[in-house]
Amino acid sequence: MYAQMVKSEGMKSLEEMSPEERAFQERVDRGEKIEPKEWMPEGYRKTLIRQIGQHAHSEIVGQLPEGNWITRAPTLERKAILLAKVQDEAGHGLYLYSAAETLGVSRDELFEKLHSGAMKYSSIFNYPTLTWADMGAVGWLVDGAAIMNQVPLQRTSYGPYSRAMIRICKEESFHQRQGYAIMMKMAQGTPEQKEMAQDALNRFWYPSLMMFGPSDKDSVHSAQSMAWKIKMNTNDELRQKFVDETVPQAEYLGLTVPDETLTWNEARGHYDFAEPDWAEFFEVIKGNGPCNEERLGARRKAWDKGAWFRDGLTAYAEKAAARRAASNVAAE
Amino acid sequence: MPSLPNAATPDVARLAERAAAAQSHDPHVADVALKPAFFDWLCRMGDNSLILGHRISEWCGHGPVLEEDIALANTALDLIGHTQMWLGLAAEVEDAGRSADELAFLRDAMKFRNLKLVELPNGDMAVTLMREFLFDAFHFELLTALTKSSSPRVAEIAAKALKEVSYHLERSSDLVVRLGDGTEESHNRMQAALNKVWGYTGEMFAADAVDEAVAEAGIAPALADLLPLWQRTVGEVLDEATLSQPEQRFDAQTGGKQGRHTEHLGYIVAEMQFLQRAYPGASW
Ligand SMILES: [Fe+2]
Ligand SMILES: [Fe+2]
Ligand SMILES: [Fe+2]
Numbered sequence: 001m002y003a004q005m006v007k008s009e010g011m012k013s014l015e016e017m018s019p020e021e022r023a024f025q026e027r028v029d030r031g032e033k034i035e036p037k038e039w040m041p042e043g044y045r046k047t048l049i050r051q052i053g054q055h056a057h058s059e060i061v062g063q064l065p066e067g068n069w070i071t072r073a074p075t076l077e078r079k080a081i082l083l084a085k086v087q088d089e090a091g092h093g094l095y096l097y098s099a100a101e102t103l104g105v106s107r108d109e110l111f112e113k114l115h116s117g118a119m120k121y122s123s124i125f126n127y128p129t130l131t132w133a134d135m136g137a138v139g140w141l142v143d144g145a146a147i148m149n150q151v152p153l154q155r156t157s158y159g160p161y162s163r164a165m166i167r168i169c170k171e172e173s174f175h176q177r178q179g180y181a182i183m184m185k186m187a188q189g190t191p192e193q194k195e196m197a198q199d200a201l202n203r204f205w206y207p208s209l210m211m212f213g214p215s216d217k218d219s220v221h222s223a224q225s226m227a228w229k230i231k232m233n234t235n236d237e238l239r240q241k242f243v244d245e246t247v248p249q250a251e252y253l254g255l256t257v258p259d260e261t262l263t264w265n266e267a268r269g270h271y272d273f274a275e276p277d278w279a280e281f282f283e284v285i286k287g288n289g290p291c292n293e294e295r296l297g298a299r300r301k302a303w304d305k306g307a308w309f310r311d312g313l314t315a316y317a318e319k320a321a322a323r324r325a326a327s328n329v330a331a332e
Numbered sequence: 333m334p335s336l337p338n339a340a341t342p343d344v345a346r347l348a349e350r351a352a353a354a355q356s357h358d359p360h361v362a363d364v365a366l367k368p369a370f371f372d373w374l375c376r377m378g379d380n381s382l383i384l385g386h387r388i389s390e391w392c393g394h395g396p397v398l399e400e401d402i403a404l405a406n407t408a409l410d411l412i413g414h415t416q417m418w419l420g421l422a423a424e425v426e427d428a429g430r431s432a433d434e435l436a437f438l439r440d441a442m443k444f445r446n447l448k449l450v451e452l453p454n455g456d457m458a459v460t461l462m463r464e465f466l467f468d469a470f471h472f473e474l475l476t477a478l479t480k481s482s483s484p485r486v487a488e489i490a491a492k493a494l495k496e497v498s499y500h501l502e503r504s505s506d507l508v509v510r511l512g513d514g515t516e517e518s519h520n521r522m523q524a525a526l527n528k529v530w531g532y533t534g535e536m537f538a539a540d541a542v543d544e545a546v547a548e549a550g551i552a553p554a555l556a557d558l559l560p561l562w563q564r565t566v567g568e569v570l571d572e573a574t575l576s577q578p579e580q581r582f583d584a585q586t587g588g589k590q591g592r593h594t595e596h597l598g599y600i601v602a603e604m605q606f607l608q609r610a611y612p613g614a615s616w
Contacts, residue, residue: 060393060398060401063392063393063401064393067392067393067394070389070390070392070408071386071389071390071600071603071604072603072604072606072607073607074437074607074608074614074616075433075437075616076382076412076415076416076419076432076433076436077416077433078616079389079412080409080412080413080416083389083392083405083408083409083412084405084409086392086393086405087392087401087402087405087406087409090393090398090401090402090405091402093398094398094399094402097398107398132607132616182616185615185616186616189614189615189616190611190613190614192611192614193611193614298393298394301394302393302394302395302396303396305396305456306395306396306397306400306457307396308515308517308518308521309396309397309400309457309511309518310396310397311514311515311517311518312510312511312514312515312517312518312519313510313511313514314514315514315515315518316509316510316511316513316514317510319513
């Protein structure tokens with residue numbers, strides 16, 4: 001997902017917990033929201049910072065593959081829609097960094113960790129956007145997969161995170177619809193457009209399935225996060241749900257999901273589908289995906305080249321404060 | 333049907349008809365004698381927004397701070413919105429069966445009517461901001477005057493655009509002040525940016541036969557009337573920013589409005605029009 005493979009601390013049973021920890025867990029179990037000033041286990045705080053931070057990074061790195069097509073959008077309306085979408089993603093980044101800040105970590109600290117490689121962003125944004133159909137596929141599949149994960153997270157135990165998710169989800173479902181509308185145009189368009197649409201689905205299908213992260217049935221981290229309600233479903237549950245919803249949408253478009261094993265399993269009431277290539281996933285996570293260098297490079301460059309700008313604003317704010325203080329003294 | 337596909341495009345033709353019915357009657361739109369000048373002038377309005385919007389959109393995801401990424405995308409979005417309205421009206425006035433999209437995506441560079449100022453490369457944020465501020469200060473005065481246009485359609489578009497452009501000017505002048513009076517480096521960069529783009533600003537006020545014709549029809553103000561207003565805003569902001577107005581001529585670089593551009597515009601157009609050129613007649 002936007003937050004993949006987030007490590008959380010080891011899990012304790014209720015008996016092993018301190019009275020504080022137990023009271024905390026009971027509040028979470030009752031569905032109460034935890035607010036910034038309230039006591040929380042250190043592990044909860046750390047895990048949330050990793051998860052929200054990674055999610056925030058994904059939003060801002062996520063501007064890049066789509067930003068790649070703004071200047072080449074085929075109509076004024078498509079250009080406006082795409083600009084609005086990329087602007088939304090930057091806004092999502094802002095809400096999420098603000099949510100992370102309530103846990104005691106600054107946005108600049110999180111940026112440093114992103115730029116040094118200590119923190120990750122979603123693997124999906126390391127794939128290139130090669131044709132206009134990719135603007136459709138990204139909205140449909142990538143925003144679609146993000147929604148799968150984020151809708152349940154609206155009920156997460158941490159108040160600021162939950163509220164950020166509620167705002168974000170509204171916009172993401174808009175993005176998915178717009179992406180699907182592009183796919184529809186392309187799939188019903190000229191033979192070349194249809195070819196681009198199919199090619200986009202071929203390239204984005206497995207990377208989209210990877211967004212949910214590897215199977216977590218054996219993961220202790222995942223169990224702890226679920227107990228804390230900062231992870232609401234297993235990766236496999238969400239992946240299955242995504243496949244079940246997306247396959248009929250692909251059929252409606254007249255496009256073929258690039259999985260020969262894909263079949264409806266009557267007994268399970270779900271589609272059976274092929275797993276993505278997890279070796280590729282781990283390579284991408286390690287930094288060896290097709291666009292890791294470009295994406296991280298672009299963010300680092302933006303940050304480094306923007307230093308004078310940020311310093312200038314800070315210096316002005318300090319001077320203005322000093323001037324205000326001086327005029328207050330003079331007035332007394 | 334799966335849960336999502338009701339995102340299908342709405343009935344565009346019906347929506348367009350309804351919008352057309354809601355529009356005020358405008359005698360200028362069908363004025364044959366005025367048509368060539370009115371069309372050209374509308375293209376100038378639309379092309380300035382389109383090309384500046386294009387340049388600003390190049391920053392998406394590459395801004396110096398997240399708030400700036402958001403503001404730049406928002407400004408570009410506003411400008412593309414204005415383009416749709418101006419070129420939409422241009423297409424109607426031309427009455428040759430071309431749409432706003434066809435004007436944007438199927439004219440070659442020499443047919444573009446934007447100022448050279450807006451096609452200049454982004455450079456650093458200092459150049460981007462200074463270029464935007466100097467244009468915003470003009471754009472604001474122009475749109476303010478256009479809200480009283482003898483053409484109701486022009487006045488309507490201007491009123492819509494003015495709301496957003498007031499905010500663009502507020503934001504760009506605020507940043508020019510803060511960066512001009514920030515660190516030594518930010519000051520030097522802003523001054524260098526000002527020196528670089530200054531010679532392109534005079535074109536905004538250089539009236540030709542097209543400007544005179546639309547001014548005479550009461551559609552647009554005389555550009556010379558806007559100059560003192562612009563000079564006052566620019567003077568005040570630069571003073572507060574501790575920047576000095578360049579000594580060089582401000583009208584050294586003109587010609588964009590007549591279709592004689594810098595070398596840069598050809599590349600903008602090539603990139604912007606790629607899909608429409610590569611797949612003629614496709615619908616997107
Ligand atoms: Fe987002
Ligand atoms: Fe999105
Ligand atoms: Fe806006």
